[in-house]
Amino acid sequence: AQSVTQPDIHITVSEGASLELRCNYSYGATPYLFWYVQSPGQGLQLLLKYFSGDTLVQGIKGFEAEFKRSQSSFNLRKPSVHWSDAAEYFCAVTYNTNAGKSTFGDGTTLTVKP
Amino acid sequence: GAVVSQHPSRVICKSGTSVKIECRSLDFQATTMFWYRQFPKKSLMLMATSNEGSKATYEQGVEKDKFLINHASLTLSTLTVTSAHPEDSSFYICSVAGGPNEQFFGPGTRLTVL
Numbered sequence: 510a511q512s513v514t515q516p517d518i519h520i521t522v523s524e525g526a527s528l529e530l531r532c533n534y535s536y537g538a539t540p541y542l543f544w545y546v547q548s549p550g551q552g553l554q555l556l557l558k559y560f561s562g563d564t565l566v567q568g569i570k571g572f573e574a575e576f577k578r579s580q581s582s583f584n585l586r587k588p589s590v591h592w593s594d595a596a597e598y599f600c601a602v603t604y605n606t607n608a609g610k611s612t613f614g615d616g617t618t619l620t621v622k623p
Numbered sequence: 624g625a626v627v628s629q630h631p632s633r634v635i636c637k638s639g640t641s642v643k644i645e646c647r648s649l650d651f652q653a654t655t656m657f658w659y660r661q662f663p664k665k666s667l668m669l670m671a672t673s674n675e676g677s678k679a680t681y682e683q684g685v686e687k688d689k690f691l692i693n694h695a696s697l698t699l700s701t702l703t704v705t706s707a708h709p710e711d712s713s714f715y716i717c718s719v720a721g722g723p724n725e726q727f728f729g730p731g732t733r734l735t736v737l
Contacts, residue, residue, distance in 0.1 A: 541724040551730060
């Protein structure tokens with residue numbers, strides 16, 4: 510069965526520092542990978558997605574992610590974090606073989622120190 | 624992407640009553656929608672796949688008689704929580720299946736059962 514692992518439950522960074530959130534997926538087929546952000550009490554906002562092609566994808570709000578097939582990873586990065594980036598971040602994977610259903614990681618809570 | 628709305632955004636009800644949550648696709652013909660449940664500080668759990676004009680497909684462990692899903696048109700799917708109990712209190716999120724293996728999420732509905 511497909512699964513997504515976000516190893517870091519909670520990450521704290523200082524404002525202006527760089528950020529990397531980890532995501533690993535398991536399954537043999539070609540994945541469609543997503544990163545979403547969720548503020549408290551809100552729905553999910555898509556940050557970026559990877560379907561094919563260039564393995565480094567750019568998203569909104571200055572985020573980027575790199576797909577590494579050899580490591581089954583799709584880590585999210587941002588060079589300089591802003592206080593407004595504090596939120597919950599979810600990595601998700603979908604496969605062609607699964608009728609479009611997404612499997613989500615458990616999420617990483619990002620706290621930004623002033 | 625598709626614009627998805629949910630109504631109500633927040634609902635409080637008494638134990639034993641039924642609550643209906645609407646999910647609307649405002650600018651996209653939604654053949655398939657998904658319903659998720661999210662517990663506090665937890666990830667999204669897929670409850671069911673809603674297909675326009677046919678019965679919903681429920682995930683293992685989800686009571687189909689408790690969580691009634693109707694997808695009568697290409698723009699509207701409803702989730703009715705029947706005979707709600709406090710343990711049904713949660714954040715319910717719907718999504719619309721968009722492009723290849725992509726979903727567009729609604730803002731969520733906070734259900735509190737007293």
